[in-house]
Amino acid sequence: MKGIVFNLLEQVVSDHYGADTWDSLVDAANVGGSYTSLGNYPDSEMEALVAAACSALSLDRATVLKWFGVNAMPLLAKAYPELFEGHPDARSFIDGVNDVIHSEVRKLYPDAVCPHFRMANADDGDLMIDYRSSRRMCALAEGFVAGAAAHFGDTVDFTHETCVDRGDRCCTFRLRWMPAGADAVAA
Amino acid sequence: MTPDVPTDDASVIARLERRLQRERQARLEAESLAETHTRALCEQTRRLELLEAVTAAANTDGDPLQAFQIALDRIASFTGWPVGHAWVAGPGGVLRTSGLWFDDGRHELQPFRTITRDMRFAPGVGLPGRTYAAGACIWVELLGEDPLFVRGDVARSCGLKSGFALPVHAGDRIVAVLEFFSVRMIAPDTELLRVMDQIGFQLGRVVERHNAQRANRRQHRKLARLAREASAQARAAEAASRAKSAFLAVTSHEVRTPLNAVLGMAQALSTQPMPQDQKALVGDILESGQMLLRLLNAVLDFSRIEAGQTLAHPEPVDLPALVDAVARMWAPSFSEADVQLLVDGKAFEGCRPVMCDRGKVEQTLVNLVSNALKFTPRGGEVRIRLSGPDQSSLAHFEVTDGGPGVPIEDRDRIFMAFEQTEEGRLAGGAGLGLGLGLAICAGNVRALGGQITADRDAEGRSRFSFSFQAPESSRALDVQPSPGPVEEPDGRLSVLAAEDNASNRKVLGLLLSQLDVDLHCVEDGAAAVRAVSERYWDLVLMDANMPVMSGPDAVRAIRALGPAYRDLPIHMLTANVLEEDVTAYLRAGADGVLQKPIDVGRLFHVISTAGHAPPEKAA
Numbered sequence: 001m002k003g004i005v006f007n008l009l010e011q012v013v014s015d016h017y018g019a020d021t022w023d024s025l026v027d028a029a030n031v032g033g034s035y036t037s038l039g040n041y042p043d044s045e046m047e048a049l050v051a052a053a054c055s056a057l058s059l060d061r062a063t064v065l066k067w068f069g070v071n072a073m074p075l076l077a078k079a080y081p082e083l084f085e086g087h088p089d090a091r092s093f094i095d096g097v098n099d100v101i102h103s104e105v106r107k108l109y110p111d112a113v114c115p116h117f118r119m120a121n122a123d124d125g126d127l128m129i130d131y132r133s134s135r136r137m138c139a140l141a142e143g144f145v146a147g148a149a150a151h152f153g154d155t156v157d158f159t160h161e162t163c164v165d166r167g168d169r170c171c172t173f174r175l176r177w178m179p180a181g182a183d184a185v186a187a
Numbered sequence: 188m189t190p191d192v193p194t195d196d197a198s199v200i201a202r203l204e205r206r207l208q209r210e211r212q213a214r215l216e217a218e219s220l221a222e223t224h225t226r227a228l229c230e231q232t233r234r235l236e237l238l239e240a241v242t243a244a245a246n247t248d249g250d251p252l253q254a255f256q257i258a259l260d261r262i263a264s265f266t267g268w269p270v271g272h273a274w275v276a277g278p279g280g281v282l283r284t285s286g287l288w289f290d291d292g293r294h295e296l297q298p299f300r301t302i303t304r305d306m307r308f309a310p311g312v313g314l315p316g317r318t319y320a321a322g323a324c325i326w327v328e329l330l331g332e333d334p335l336f337v338r339g340d341v342a343r344s345c346g347l348k349s350g351f352a353l354p355v356h357a358g359d360r361i362v363a364v365l366e367f368f369s370v371r372m373i374a375p376d377t378e379l380l381r382v383m384d385q386i387g388f389q390l391g392r393v394v395e396r397h398n399a400q401r402a403n404r405r406q407h408r409k410l411a412r413l414a415r416e417a418s419a420q421a422r423a424a425e426a427a428s429r430a431k432s433a434f435l436a437v438t439s440h441e442v443r444t445p446l447n448a449v450l451g452m453a454q455a456l457s458t459q460p461m462p463q464d465q466k467a468l469v470g471d472i473l474e475s476g477q478m479l480l481r482l483l484n485a486v487l488d489f490s491r492i493e494a495g496q497t498l499a500h501p502e503p504v505d506l507p508a509l510v511d512a513v514a515r516m517w518a519p520s521f522s523e524a525d526v527q528l529l530v531d532g533k534a535f536e537g538c539r540p541v542m543c544d545r546g547k548v549e550q551t552l553v554n555l556v557s558n559a560l561k562f563t564p565r566g567g568e569v570r571i572r573l574s575g576p577d578q579s580s581l582a583h584f585e586v587t588d589g590g591p592g593v594p595i596e597d598r599d600r601i602f603m604a605f606e607q608t609e610e611g612r613l614a615g616g617a618g619l620g621l622g623l624g625l626a627i628c629a630g631n632v633r634a635l636g637g638q639i640t641a642d643r644d645a646e647g648r649s650r651f652s653f654s655f656q657a658p659e660s661s662r663a664l665d666v667q668p669s670p671g672p673v674e675e676p677d678g679r680l681s682v683l684a685a686e687d688n689a690s691n692r693k694v695l696g697l698l699l700s701q702l703d704v705d706l707h708c709v710e711d712g713a714a715a716v717r718a719v720s721e722r723y724w725d726l727v728l729m730d731a732n733m734p735v736m737s738g739p740d741a742v743r744a745i746r747a748l749g750p751a752y753r754d755l756p757i758h759m760l761t762a763n764v765l766e767e768d769v770t771a772y773l774r775a776g777a778d779g780v781l782q783k784p785i786d787v788g789r790l791f792h793v794i795s796t797a798g799h800a801p802p803e804k805a806a
């Protein structure tokens with residue numbers, strides 16, 4: 001996993017709980033802790049850090065990852081505003097995750113292994129997304145969607161229809177855009 | 188979530204130091220990545236520059252060898268390999284040196300260069316040959332130890348360690364192999380080889396373009412040569428045709444002068460009393476002479492047509508009367524040949540005359556009738572049919588004969604000069620064996636704005652038809668000056684003739700002895716001018732070509748003598764009667780032109796009109 005993801009995690013944790021907390025997570029996870037954005041680091045280090053956060057917060061992995069995704073999105077918007085500009089809403093932004101966002105990611109990080117999301121428009125206007133990855137980061141994806149919706153001021157109803165955690169072969173998400181004013185997806 | 192951490196200074200410092208350490212570590216790693224990426228980027232840029240330089244050279248250089256040299260220099264300096272050389276492929280794919288080298292001047296390489304210069308590599312043999320056969324780059328890591336590298340020993344002794352070669356593809360052939368050697372042992376570099384592959388194709392384009400241009404130039408030269416030959420042939424053909432006409436015109440002119448004498452003498456002789464059998468002989472001489480004259484006239488007409496000098500001079504013409512006159516003229520010949528001549532003018536409407544060129548219509552009809560007679564066997568029949576004018580004011584003539592007709596493939600050809608069918612050649616026809624008759628018809632009809640064709644009628648008989656514009660004339664028929672009885676002039680006419688040829692003078696004298704004329708002859712133009720200035724004359728007859736001063740010059744000189752000489756009748760009497768000559772005479776001041784051999788009727792007509800001119804005393 002590219003170092004930037006670790007940098008984001010450090011940033012989010014430090015912003016919400018302080019740098020000391022991050023230090024303790026690093027110690028608890030027994031990892032090196034120094035991540036440069038362009039570097040490559042084992043996925044296991046990320047898992048270890050997430051596990052350390054779970055036990056420190058008494059939350060499950062999915063909740064931690066989701067919290068991370070929601071709060072990482074504003075940081076990304078600040079660091080790479082050009083990826084967000086030009087999209088009228090979150091749906092347009094999410095539509096371009098494969099072609100636009102990940103291709104930009106690969107320009108900076110040529111060896112990044114980004115997951116591919118299979119997207120389809122359902123008959124009722126909902127957006128169906130397939131997620132397959134050995135990293136099993138579906139909760140992070142849900143967090144990113146919620147973060148994007150918040151950034152664009154949209155309200156999205158995210159349903160995790162199938163999940164590998166529940167024994168399904170892959171994860172599928174159903175995204176339904178709610179009219180403005182409805183409750184935003186809980187962060 | 189804030190954990191319980193010691194807050195004493197030492198612990199805080201320790202924590203901060205650890206954080207700092209992590210930061211430093213991340214920074215170092217980042218810098219290392221940056222350096223790696225920068226180096227990679229630089230390499231890529233250099234590779235692109237190399238490719239760009241070779242491509243630019245390939246695109247602009249016309250000379251493949253020049254492009255190869257540039258490639259050798261660039262690749263060698265890019266790679267840092269000190270030796271580069273180019274092989275060119277010959278017949279059978281055998282590679283020989285192009286003589287192009289890159290080296291940085293190391294003397295130790297001389298033996299390697301020498302041995303390379305004299306070698307030839309067949310496909311599959313040695314580094315160059317193997318590269319040729321594989322069509323791809325080949326790398327030799329250690330030259331001295333690779334048994335397939337033929338020059339291994341010499342290379343080793345010169346300090347060369349590694350080498351690679353790249354093929355130059357032009358289309359589907361390999362036209363050259365470039366090889367490079369280094370003095371260090373270097374492992375194969377796949378990135379480098381990828382660029383070299385591309386370079387091989389780029390260089391090939393120079394060769395392709397060069398070959399295409401050479402082929403183009405060859406083609407162009409061939410086309411230019413063919414065009415030159417074609418135009419030379421066209422000019423030669425034109426010149427030959429013009430020469431033919433000029434020859435005919437000149438010959439006819441040269442023949443006219445003595446013919447004038449023959450006809451004149453014979454005519455004079457025929458008026459003298461003699462026994463019947465002698466009279467018959469004289470008649471034969473006259474007839475043959477007149478036939479000769481007709482031939483000459485045909486040649487002259489044709490040369491005029493060829494020179495494009497025929498214009499139609501329309502006048503009111505009674506076409507039925509013209510047909511009748513032609514029929515009457517030919518009646519004796521037809522009855523002698525036992526061929527029937529039928530005239531059908533019933534399909535022609537209108538009593539009013541039509542505007543057309545009488546002479547051309549008559550000559551065309553006469554030529555066709557003459558041909559028809561020649562080709563129709565005894566007991567056969569020739570029909571002349573006149574019809575029209577139709578809605579387009581076209582009058583139609585048809586002459587059908589009993590002859591074999593013209594084969595379809597010849598029908599266009601025969602109207603061209605000197606062209607005849609086989610039968611035509613044998614029979615003679617109106618061209619009298621020269622093939623001019625129909626060409627004259629065609630030229631006349633062209634001038635009349637009409638068309639002439641050869642085909643068969645509904646009964647399968649051979650038919651020649653021509654049509655021309657014949658609008659109704661508003662004018663009445665011109666009264667033709669008849670060469671009939673001559674009006675006696677008042678008193679003896681004094682006539683001055685300038686003629687350098689003695690027999691022509693004699694003929695003139697004989698002809699005019701029938702009239703009451705006082706004839707004086709001079710032998711050149713200057714003498715004529717002198718004679719005119721010294722005394723009065725009723726008429727001057729002037730030959731054109733004379734020594735000392737020519738006819739036209741003499742006419743000009745006479746007119747310039749004074750206003751009194753403007754009205755002096757001067758007629759040219761000459762064999763030179765091409766249209767440009769006639770124009771020149773009239774411009775010089777002549778009143779008219781009499782053709783030699785002399786038409787007696789016209790001569791008498793001129794004399795009779797001269798006699799009516801009011802006498803002018805010389806100044």
